[in-house]
Amino acid sequence: MSESDARPAETFAEAEDALLSRWPETRLEPSLDRIRAFTELLGDPQRSYRSVHLTGTNGKTSTARMVDALLRAHELRTGRFTSPHVEKMSERISIDGEPLDDEAFVRAFNDVAPYTHLVDTAEPYPLSFFETVVGMAYAAFADAPVDVAVVEVGMGGAWDATNVIDADVAVVTPIAIDHTSYLGTTAVAIAQEKAGIIKEGATAVLAEQTVEVAEVLLRRAAEVGATVVREGIEFGVLNRVPAVGGQSVSFRGLRGQYDEVFLPLYGAHQAQNAATALAAVEALIGGDGPLADEVVREAFAAATSPGRLEIIRRSPTIVLDAAHNPAGAEATAAALDDSFRFDPLIGVIGVMGDKDAEGLLAAFEPHLAHVVITQNSTARSMSADELAATAAEIYGEERVTVAPRLADAIDIAAGLAEADSGDALSSGAVIVTGSVVTVGEARLLLGGRK
Incomplete structure (x- = not known):
C-alpha cells in the first residue's frame, strides 16, 4: 500500500470501503506480529486502561454487553469491542455503551490510517480488516479515555488480534465446536486456542464447561499463575423464573448473593451469561462485600442484546x-x-x-x-x-x-x-x-x- 492510499476518509462510507478492501475476517494468518507492530506504532494504547477480555463459543457478545452495563452502573467509563456487527460496522466500537457515530468512526479510522501502510510494507502480509479495526478500537479507547475496556475476541484466543491486550480479567464462556477449519475439530483443541487469553496474574472467570475443556483451561491458568473462579462452584445462577419481558434471577456472586434480579433477556443461557458477567465485574472491582444491590439491579434491568432472542x-x-x-x-x-x-x-x-x-x-x-x-x-x-x-x-x-x-x-x-x-x-x-x-x-x- 502506498502513502497515497492512507489519505484521510471524509465519510463513513469511505472509511468502511477502505477497511473492507483489506483481508476479510475469514482470511487468517495466525500471528500477532502485524497487530503488535501496529499497536506499537500507535503507542500501545491498550496498555493505558484496565480490561476484561472475553472468549468462548457462544454468549460472548451478550456477556460483554452485561459486563459493560455493570461497569457503567459503577460510574466507570467504558470502551467495548465486539464482533461481528449486526447491522453497521461502527457497532463494533462503543464508548460509554454507545456505538461510535459516523463522525467518531471516521475520526478513529483517520487516526490510525497513516500507520497502516507502514505495517503493510514491513510485514510479509498486510494488516487485515479485523486487525485494523482492533487498532482503531484500542486507540479510540485511549483517546476517550476509558477506565476499562471490555474486549470480545474475534475468533479463538491465543493468536486473535485482540490478544495484544493483557487483561485483568479473562472470561471464557461455554466452549463448543465452531470455526473448525481455523480452531480445530475437537472442543479440547478449540479450548487450547481460547485459553491463550488467560494471562499471568489475571483472574480467569470460567463459565460452565465440559470436564475435558475445563482441564485445558485450568492447566493454562496454573501455568501462568492466574486465579480461577468457576460457574457452579464460586459463582452461578441459584434460581430463575421466566417473567414478562424476561426473567427473574437470583445469583451467587463471588462476594455475595443477589436475589430476584430482573433480566430483560430470555433463556437459561442468558441467566448464566449474566452470572458470568457479574463475577467478572466483582473480580475486576475487588473489595470484600457484595456490589451495591441497586447498582446491580439497575445494570441488569437495562441489559440489551440485539439479535439475541x-x-x-x-x-x-x-x-x-x-x-x-x-x-x-x-x-x-x-x-x-x-x-x-x-x-x-x-x-x-x-x-x-x-x-x-x-x-x-x-x-x-x-x-x-x-x-x-x-x-x-x-x-x-x-x-x-x-x-x-x-x-x-x-x-x-x-x-x-x-x-x-x-x-x-x-x-x-x-x-x-x-x-x-x-x-x-x-x-x-x-x-x-x-x-x-x-x-x-x-x-x-x-x-x-x-
Missing part, C-alpha cells in the same frame, strides 16, 4: 436470534420453550457455507412446525437450495419451503404463522436465525436500529 415485531411475533452453530441453536430452542407459547413457530433460516448446517437444523427441528429456507446477501452464505436439501432430510419435504430472497422468506413465514394459529392460549410466531448476517439483514428489513 429479540422480539422485533408483533402480529405475528417475529423473533431474531443469531444462533449459528448447534450449541447456540439448542440454547435458543430451550429458551423458546421456557419463555414463550408460540404455536405454530415457523423458522426462517439462512446459514454461512462453513457452518454445521445439519446440526443447527436438527437442533431446531422439534420446535419448528415449518421452516422457510433462505440465504443472506453475502458470498459466504450457503445457497438456499443446498440448505433446503439438508432441511428436507431432517424435516421432510412437506415442512420445508425455499425462498432465496430474505424478504420473501419472512413474508411467507409470517403468513404461515398467522394462518395455522389455532390455540386460543398461544399464537403463531416466526424466528429468523442461522447467522448473525441473516439476522442483521432481517433487522434492517423489519425496521432497523432502535
Whole structure:
C-alpha cells in the first residue's frame, strides 16, 4: 500500500470501503506480529486502561454487553469491542455503551490510517480488516479515555488480534465446536486456542464447561499463575423464573448473593451469561462485600442484546436470534420453550457455507412446525437450495419451503404463522436465525436500529 492510499476518509462510507478492501475476517494468518507492530506504532494504547477480555463459543457478545452495563452502573467509563456487527460496522466500537457515530468512526479510522501502510510494507502480509479495526478500537479507547475496556475476541484466543491486550480479567464462556477449519475439530483443541487469553496474574472467570475443556483451561491458568473462579462452584445462577419481558434471577456472586434480579433477556443461557458477567465485574472491582444491590439491579434491568432472542415485531411475533452453530441453536430452542407459547413457530433460516448446517437444523427441528429456507446477501452464505436439501432430510419435504430472497422468506413465514394459529392460549410466531448476517439483514428489513 502506498502513502497515497492512507489519505484521510471524509465519510463513513469511505472509511468502511477502505477497511473492507483489506483481508476479510475469514482470511487468517495466525500471528500477532502485524497487530503488535501496529499497536506499537500507535503507542500501545491498550496498555493505558484496565480490561476484561472475553472468549468462548457462544454468549460472548451478550456477556460483554452485561459486563459493560455493570461497569457503567459503577460510574466507570467504558470502551467495548465486539464482533461481528449486526447491522453497521461502527457497532463494533462503543464508548460509554454507545456505538461510535459516523463522525467518531471516521475520526478513529483517520487516526490510525497513516500507520497502516507502514505495517503493510514491513510485514510479509498486510494488516487485515479485523486487525485494523482492533487498532482503531484500542486507540479510540485511549483517546476517550476509558477506565476499562471490555474486549470480545474475534475468533479463538491465543493468536486473535485482540490478544495484544493483557487483561485483568479473562472470561471464557461455554466452549463448543465452531470455526473448525481455523480452531480445530475437537472442543479440547478449540479450548487450547481460547485459553491463550488467560494471562499471568489475571483472574480467569470460567463459565460452565465440559470436564475435558475445563482441564485445558485450568492447566493454562496454573501455568501462568492466574486465579480461577468457576460457574457452579464460586459463582452461578441459584434460581430463575421466566417473567414478562424476561426473567427473574437470583445469583451467587463471588462476594455475595443477589436475589430476584430482573433480566430483560430470555433463556437459561442468558441467566448464566449474566452470572458470568457479574463475577467478572466483582473480580475486576475487588473489595470484600457484595456490589451495591441497586447498582446491580439497575445494570441488569437495562441489559440489551440485539439479535439475541429479540422480539422485533408483533402480529405475528417475529423473533431474531443469531444462533449459528448447534450449541447456540439448542440454547435458543430451550429458551423458546421456557419463555414463550408460540404455536405454530415457523423458522426462517439462512446459514454461512462453513457452518454445521445439519446440526443447527436438527437442533431446531422439534420446535419448528415449518421452516422457510433462505440465504443472506453475502458470498459466504450457503445457497438456499443446498440448505433446503439438508432441511428436507431432517424435516421432510412437506415442512420445508425455499425462498432465496430474505424478504420473501419472512413474508411467507409470517403468513404461515398467522394462518395455522389455532390455540386460543398461544399464537403463531416466526424466528429468523442461522447467522448473525441473516439476522442483521432481517433487522434492517423489519425496521432497523432502535
